[in-house]
Amino acid sequence: NSSDNDGGGGRSGALSSPPVMEVLEKIDVNPPKGTRDFPPEEMRLRNWLFHNFREVSRLFGFEEVDYPVLESEALFIRKAGEEIRDQLYSFEDRGNRRVALRPELTPSLARLVIQKGKSVSLPLKWFAIGQCWRYERMTRGRRREHYQWNMDIIGVPEVTAEAELISSIVTFLKRLGITASDVGFKVSSRKVLQEVLRRYSIPDNLFGQVCIIIDKIEKIPQDEIKRELNSAGIAEDAVFDLLQILSVKSLDKLEEVLGSAGDAVADLKQLFSLAEKFGYSEWIQFDASIVRGLAYYTGIVFEGFDREGKLRAICGGGRYDRLLSTFGGNDIPACGFGFGDAVIVELLKEKGLLPDLSLQVQNIVCPLDQELQGAAATVATILRQKGQSVDLVLQNKPLKWVFKRAARINAGRLILVGNSEWQRGMVGVKILSTGEQYEIKLNDLD
Numbered sequence: 394n395s396s397d398n399d400g401g402g403g404r405s406g407a408l409s410s411p412p413v414m415e416v417l418e419k420i421d422v423n424p425p426k427g428t429r430d431f432p433p434e435e436m437r438l439r440n441w442l443f444h445n446f447r448e449v450s451r452l453f454g455f456e457e458v459d460y461p462v463l464e465s466e467a468l469f470i471r472k473a474g475e476e477i478r479d480q481l482y483s484f485e486d487r488g489n490r491r492v493a494l495r496p497e498l499t500p501s502l503a504r505l506v507i508q509k510g511k512s513v514s515l516p517l518k519w520f521a522i523g524q525c526w527r528y529e530r531m532t533r534g535r536r537r538e539h540y541q542w543n544m545d546i547i548g549v550p551e552v553t554a555e556a557e558l559i560s561s562i563v564t565f566l567k568r569l570g571i572t573a574s575d576v577g578f579k580v581s582s583r584k585v586l587q588e589v590l591r592r593y594s595i596p597d598n599l600f601g602q603v604c605i606i607i608d609k610i611e612k613i614p615q616d617e618i619k620r621e622l623n624s625a626g627i628a629e630d631a632v633f634d635l636l637q638i639l640s641v642k643s644l645d646k647l648e649e650v651l652g653s654a655g656d657a658v659a660d661l662k663q664l665f666s667l668a669e670k671f672g673y674s675e676w677i678q679f680d681a682s683i684v685r686g687l688a689y690y691t692g693i694v695f696e697g698f699d700r701e702g703k704l705r706a707i708c709g710g711g712r713y714d715r716l717l718s719t720f721g722g723n724d725i726p727a728c729g730f731g732f733g734d735a736v737i738v739e740l741l742k743e744k745g746l747l748p749d750l751s752l753q754v755q756n757i758v759c760p761l762d763q764e765l766q767g768a769a770a771t772v773a774t775i776l777r778q779k780g781q782s783v784d785l786v787l788q789n790k791p792l793k794w795v796f797k798r799a800a801r802i803n804a805g806r807l808i809l810v811g812n813s814e815w816q817r818g819m820v821g822v823k824i825l826s827t828g829e830q831y832e833i834k835l836n837d838l839d
């Protein structure tokens with residue numbers, strides 16, 4: 394590191410020893426396309442974000458789980474025409490198995506719940522923070538990996554589960570200083586679509602596919618939507634009604650159009666009244682056009698959005714009561730959400746809410762000459778046993794270099810091990826913020 398390198402003095406480094414392997418031509422030192430390294434500063438931000446994910450999960454009594462990043466491709470092969478499917482990062486491994494880097498975490502959760510079967514008592518409240526992958530053909534320069542925080546409640550058919558999940562996201566956002574004037578949640582239920590499709594006796598197995606097409610409503614022209622719905626087998630009049638109902642903006646209007654027969658309206662009414670009790674009413678709004686782009690949602694769906702409309706969805710989730718049976722398991726009602734690590738950071742930047750996370754080391758310990766390197770190691774060990782962080786100077790460096798490094802690593806104090814002091818069982822201490830300097834018996838160091 395240039396600032397640490399004084400360029401002179403010191404013993405000849407490893408550079409003088411012969412290369413132990415054949416020397417390759419220079420490799421590309423950048424990470425693979427669409428992926429990121431996390432050098433210290435970026436890693437501090439990531440750890441800060443994940444610490445908040447974990448802290449909120451703890452507050453809500455959720456248990457952490459994880460799964461392999463590599464799964465059988467079969468876990469993600471759904472025929473509903475999802476984007477996540479077109480971009481599956483899949484390949485054949487050396488055992489000729491079709492495998493894939495997971496594009497999301499929910500199918501792995503379903504697999505584990507089925508595997509655990511009767512041995513787990515419901516409800517389960519599980520959370521995970523996992524890296525997810527996609528392989529985009531045209532490299533639009535978009536990322537091919539991101540980390541997602543997932544929270545899932547398994548075994549609760551009531552809408553209290555969705556209300557609890559939205560509360561956990563609001564709790565997280567508030568911890569970061571984001572308010573209801575920055576972010577809102579659009580909430581709807583796929584049961585709205587289900588009830589309309591039932592009126593036209595459209596078979597249930599088209600449901601997922603229809604939702605995926607409708608999810609593109611803001612992304613592609615409406616006649617393209619109509620064409621895709623028609624080719625999926627939805628009649629003109631049904632398409633017209635579908636698009637009509639998606640533009641409904643209030644629950645009362647929805648009740649008028651749908652009637653209070655099905656439980657779409659009832660679910661949503663209950664969710665909005667629970668939101669009142671949780672204290673996050675100002676964060677949520679009904680929006681019939683929200684369907685989300687995953688085929689397996691069956692009920693309430695929601696997504697977090699930035700009210701300025703500059704960014705993509707911050708998070709998204711919903712109820713998926715029928716996922717387990719698609720893997721041959723017995724269905725268990727479930728709901729959950731995914732919260733990516735990218736949009737939230739863009740939002741925090743926009744709002745000037747990124748924390749200043751600098752490296753902090755409590756002590757830098759330095760021998761004043763080479764014979765005292767051992768003594769310095771003893772001092773460092775004593776401090777570390779007391780739980781103090783120590784950057785131990787490992788080379789023979791001039792004091793100027795040590796002060797420069799102390800400033801760079803934000804050390805609280807400099808501990809100098811000098812000959813005469815050491816003979817008297819003492820070390821020198823310099824408090825770097827005040828410049829105060831004194832000697833102290835080693836045993837009194839705290």
Ligand SMILES: CC(=O)Nc1cnc2ccccc2c1
Binds near residue numbers: 538735736
């Ligand atoms: C904004 C962003 O990075 N999105 C992103 C990046 N990588 C992914 C990888 C898999 C699935 C979704 C992904 C989404």
